[in-house]
Amino acid sequence: MDKVTLSAGVRQNLLTLQSTAEMMSGVQNKLATGLKVNSALDNPNSFFTASGLNSRANDLSTLLDDMGQSLQTIKTADKGISTITDLVESAKAKANQALQTQSQFERAKYAKQYNDLLEQIEDVAKDSSYKGKNLLAGDGNDLTTIFNEDATSKQTITAVDYTDTTLSTGLNLTDLAEAKGGASSFQLEGGSSSITLLDGSGDALGSGSLLSDYTGLEVGDVIELRTAASGGGSVVTSLTVGATTTVADLVTALDGVAGVKAELDEKTGELSITSNDDVYLYNTDAGAATAAPADLTSVTSANFTASTQLLTGSASFAVGDVLTLEDGNGYELGSFEIEEDSTVEDLIDFIDDFNGVSASFNTGTGKVTIESDTDLTLASDNKNDFNASAFTADTVGVSVQAVTDSGFSSDTKINKVLDRLNTALSNLRSQASEFGTNLSTVEIRQDYTKNMINTLQEGAGKLTLADTNEEGANLLALQTRQQLASTSLSFASQADQTVLSLF
Structure with missing residues (x-):
């Protein structure tokens, strides 16, 4: 096929139109993509430089996400430490409350509340995790935050262990011993009898009267208080009747x-003998051929019942006696004054009325059992033989020894706990400060990384982004050029057409 021959003018205008169309396509692509460099063909140097900058920006963006997660992990640990600090301060308040009272029962309550707070501290530490990472849970929870793409800049936070308060590397706070009570008992039994002391004329003997004036007694006789009848048993006490021995003697x-009470009625001469145990009063007649003891009187003891009056048959009580209940610190729980009609039940009710103390009475055995959460003593104010038995004085009273005293039982123990609490608070504040520093570091590096990413992206943009204003103007100019080229092409074609007018 023969080629079409174009005139020089037409061919020139056609080439111009093609060139303009190609340039318009390029400008339109720049406007569509916003980039003046879309591939290495556009500008290899700018393209690969911008690609490197964008790649680094993308790497830093990934690290920025990791920094954000590290930041949340540190914040979680910081909140945990703040809560633990509040709990330790509450535990310190409990120790101070215990120090302000001498009541062992109240101190035991504070010790239990203290232990509950330590348990809460451990629970808070265990709960202070974020996405499986817990800076308060010790080994295996260290947090490393990477700040640059080649990992040469990083920060490692060493985890502490507060999940066990007893660890010496942590809070070093141990649970306190909780009070475990004990029990004790004493016997309520006894009896009484009397003998009327009269002289030969039948007149009552007073306390100042000579004992030898009593019918049947003479100087040299030995009066014995024995533990068995018919002169058996052992001698509890004895008195030799002398020329000046009086009834008062x-x-x-x-x-x-101990455990024996004697009272003389001055008007009637009646000598009342009350004893907690069986006793026998004998007269050994020194003038007789055989020293056959004569039974003056005897006392047979019996168990009390709940309704028995304390003064009936027991030598441990007297009207006006004050029974005091004290714990191991000497803290007085209360007192009970013996009156004429005070009964065993009244005594039980008195003891049973206090927190941490209970009392019961066994009618069958006549025993009063006292149970107490703490050390306890029941003693009489003016009787050194309270609860005396077998004629042995009990100068202490009835004591209950707790199996275990609470960790707050003494001032010394409380002060040691306070010292540990103060140390723990100091360590917590130091650790909180360290976490705060780490938190600030991550936040600063996070802001720096954001700015670096913006800088890298901005630099890449300067190499590849198109100036839309400029490209818009270029497109408009090219459109104008295209129109002019089309008109010029038309003119050139018209010039060729004039040849037809010759035919």
Whole structure:
């Protein structure tokens, strides 16, 4: 096929139109993509430089996400430490409250509340995790935050362990011993009898009367208080009747025996003997051929019942006696004054009325059992033989020894706990400060990384982004050029057409 021959003018205008169309296509692509460099063909140097900058920006963006997660992990640990600090301060308040009272029962309550707070501290530490990472849970929870793409800049936070408060590397706070009570008991039994002391004329003997004036007694006789009848058993006490021995001497001798009480009625001469155990009062007649003891009187003891009056048959009580209940610190829980009609039940109710103390009475055995959460003592104010048995004085009273005293039982123990709490608070504040520094570091590096990413992207943009204003103007100019080229092409074609007019 023969080629079409174009005139020089037409061919030139056609080439111009093709060139303009190609340039318009390029400008339109720049406007569509916003980039003046879309591939290495456009500008290899700018393209690969911008690609490197964008790649680094993308790497830093990934690290920025990791920094954000590290930041949340540190914030979680910081919140945990703040809460643990509040709990330790509450535990310190409990120790101070215990120090302000001498009541062992109240101190035991504070010790239990203290232990509950330590348990809460451990629970908070265990709960302070974020996405499986817990800076308060010790080994295996160290946090490393990477700040640059080649990992040469990083920060490692060493985890502490507060999940176990007893660790010496942590809070070093141990649970306190909680009070475990004990029990004790004492016998309520006894009896009484009397003998009327009259002289030969039938007149009552007073305390100042000579004992030898009593019918049947003479100087040299030995009066014995024994533990068995018919002169058996052992001698509890004895008194030899002398020329100046008075009735008061006999009363004093009998009343001086633990668990025995002697009283003389000055008007009637009646000598009342009350004893917690069986006793027998004998007269050994020195003038007789055989020293056959004569039974003056005897006391047979019996168990009390709940309704028995304390003064009936027991030598441990007297009207006006005050029974005091104290714990191991000497803290007085209360007192009970013996009255004429005070009963065993009244005594039980008194003891049973206090927190941490209970009392019961066994009618069958006549025993009062006292149970207490703490050390306890029940003692009488003016009787050194309270609860005396077998004629042995009990100068302490009835004591309950707790199996285990609470960790707050003494001031010394409390002060040691306070010292540990103060150390723990100091360590917590130091650790909180360290986490705060780490938190600030991550935040600063996070802001820096954001700015670096913006800088890298901005630099890449300067190499590849198109100036839309400029490209818009270029497109408009090219459109104008295209129109002019089309018109010029038309003119050139018209010039060729004039040849037809010759035919």
